[in-house]
Amino acid sequence: METTTLTALARTLDDAGILASVTPGADVAVSGASCDSRSVRPGDLFVCKGAAFRPEFLAGAVASGASAYLCDAARSDELAQAAPGVPALATTELRRAMALVSAEAFGHPDRDLPIVGITGTKGKTTTAYMLRAIVDAARGERSCGMIGTVETYDGTADEPSRNTTPEAPDLWRHLASARDSRLSALVMEVSSQALKYDRTYGVGLDVACFLNIGLDHISPVEHADFEDYFASKLKIFSQCETAVVNLDSDHVDRVLAEASRARRALTFGIGRPEADAWADGLAASEEGVSFTLHLDGWERAVSLPFPGDFSVSNALAAALAAHLLGIGPDDIVAGLAAARVPGRMEFYRSRDRQLTAIVDYAHNRLAFESLLSAVSGAFSGAQVISVFGAVGGKAPERRRDLPEIAARFSDYVVLTSDDPWTEDPLDICREMERALPAGFPHEVVIDREAAARRAFELAEGRRSVVLLLAKGHETYQHTREGFVPCASDCELARRGVEAHDARSAAVTGTPGATA
Structure with missing residues (x-):
């Protein structure tokens, strides 16, 4: 000790x-x-x-x-x-x-442990899990530590997370445990709040990945304005050896200027041969997306079990970070193919392939647009039903942005509760309802379990995709009464697909089974 x-x-x-x-x-x-x-x-x-x-x-x-x-x-x-x-x-x-x-x-454990920090408006969790899967493929299962939104694993603790990035004493304790457990690396999501309030101050990052920047987390209890949010994100480059930057990000010139504070800066992007890691040959399907990865003079075919160009972008960040950790191309490809993220782009498919439920944590404009546009393209001709709400007490712009984007890529919307906190969830839903185009097919079902059931009812009779958005793996609702237990969106998706399979089995006389 x-x-x-x-x-x-x-x-x-x-x-x-x-x-x-x-x-x-x-x-x-x-x-x-x-x-x-x-x-x-x-x-x-x-x-x-x-x-x-x-x-x-x-x-x-x-x-x-x-x-x-x-x-x-x-x-x-x-x-x-x-x-x-x-x-x-x-x-x-x-x-x-x-x-x-x-x-x-805690003895400065960052000096003896390779650490990758990931920040961005969307994609932190998915990219972190992709990198973890690559490290585990190369160095052995459970060899990579994780500190993020979903879970914390440091070789000793293996538990659900309370914050994306914990307070400094907890953070350094986890880093020390990862060092003492002789983990080969640790990947951590770095939130704007953590950077603004010095939770990660002094942590030496071997690699800092900057994924993207969008308008989010602007409220009296988060960031006063976009400049405060953006400046907080950019602080990550003051504590890293190597900066990894997405050339496709908004405001990329400013990001690159800040990244020059690091000892070196590398880049990634889709269709960008000038980048250090880049992708071309993208091909979407209902199973995910495939592409060709180019990195350090080699190229490999990659298949991802996630949809969308944004997934390819996340994979490029993970691949480049893994390369900087000394991991070779075959392990990078194998890790990306095996990556799974709890509550993020999780697919649940019926036996007859007529119903697909997708659970994703998308909860802001950038994430909504990326996910829904990808689903619309991959599931051409299918009915898309989106179930979502908006949080109470912060980020009021989501009440306008999310319905607006959902209406562009969905056939039907079910508005429901999503962590209303001190507000009445019905008031939040009515505000979102006003942001939908006049006459757009929708309904308000406050109880989230009932809203999911209603979406699966609407999906019967034709090939459909049901999107359960923003809650992911979470098993609570933040309300006036505190944190109230609820079924996760993952559980609701399983139930919906099981019910569909049971109905199909009753009609055809074949045994039902979950997808």
Whole structure:
């Protein structure tokens, strides 16, 4: 176990110019960090953070074995009274200090572990799983760590994620576990919020992939405007050795200018021979998309179990990152063919191939347009029924954008609940309803399970595609009552296809089976 001391941590903050004070004459060993009193381990430095932080949290952390604590200078006197005699550091910049001391407390595991960070408005999760599949194909199953929206795997922990990118103490703990477990690499999704609020500050990335940028996450509780969102994303290049940039991204000139901050910058793109990794010969089908991959003087045929040009773009990013990790072409091709992503472009097909259900996490304009246009092209002649809602309390532009795009590529829309938070889901649906073209076929079914059932009812009688959008693998709804359990869209898709197969079996007299 790596250890440091409170004195060493104080020196780190002092060197950064953000140390306010340190308990005089006190020095203790520190072997980790935590900002959650419920997960403190003996020897941890406990971080007192958040507007809702209460002194009793500190008392609980000390009782669990925290050896010292870090706090904002404005609260140092208050917390000293709540925990008399406990060694402490006070800082003028708590978030940055939290990242710096966490890195030190866990022994800078990023120095001994290849790490790839991925950011973008859409595609982070899919690209991360593609890269993970490639690393596992090359180095052995479960050899690649993952920190992202769906799950966290560090060689020790294997659990659902709470945030796309965790707070700094948790992030560094996972990196340390991956190092200690001798994983061959770790891939992490890097959100704009993580970059803006220094959750990833100081993490040395071997590779930073920039996928794309679109209008999203603009609200009082996220980013004030597009500039704040974009600038936050671009911060990833300040902490990487090699930048990997999508030449097909909007605002690519600005992205490339920022990428020049890295030691080197490489590029990828579709139909772009000037890029370091590029694709041509794209061929779409109901099974996915195939293409020819060109990288470092070689070319290979690739088949992806996902639809759309955007999937090819994600695959190029993963392939180039894998190449930078020293992985060869055959393992890259095998990994891409085997990649699967929970709740992302998951296909459920009926026995008679008349019904296809697709579950995807698409929840913003860029993702909606990419996915729905790809489905419309791949499933020519099929009826497309889209089921979706919009979140409450943030990203209000989605209530206009999503119905507008769905109407362009769908035959029928079922509007439903999607994490309404403090708002009435009916109000959100009515707002989306007004964004649909006059007379467009649709209905509002607030209960998400009932909305899915209704979509599958509408699909009967002709070849159809039912799209269940925005919730993916999630098994809860964020409502006024808190996080309320619900069936995942994956489960709803299985039920819909099973019901179709059962009805078909009853008509034809053949046994029913799930797709």
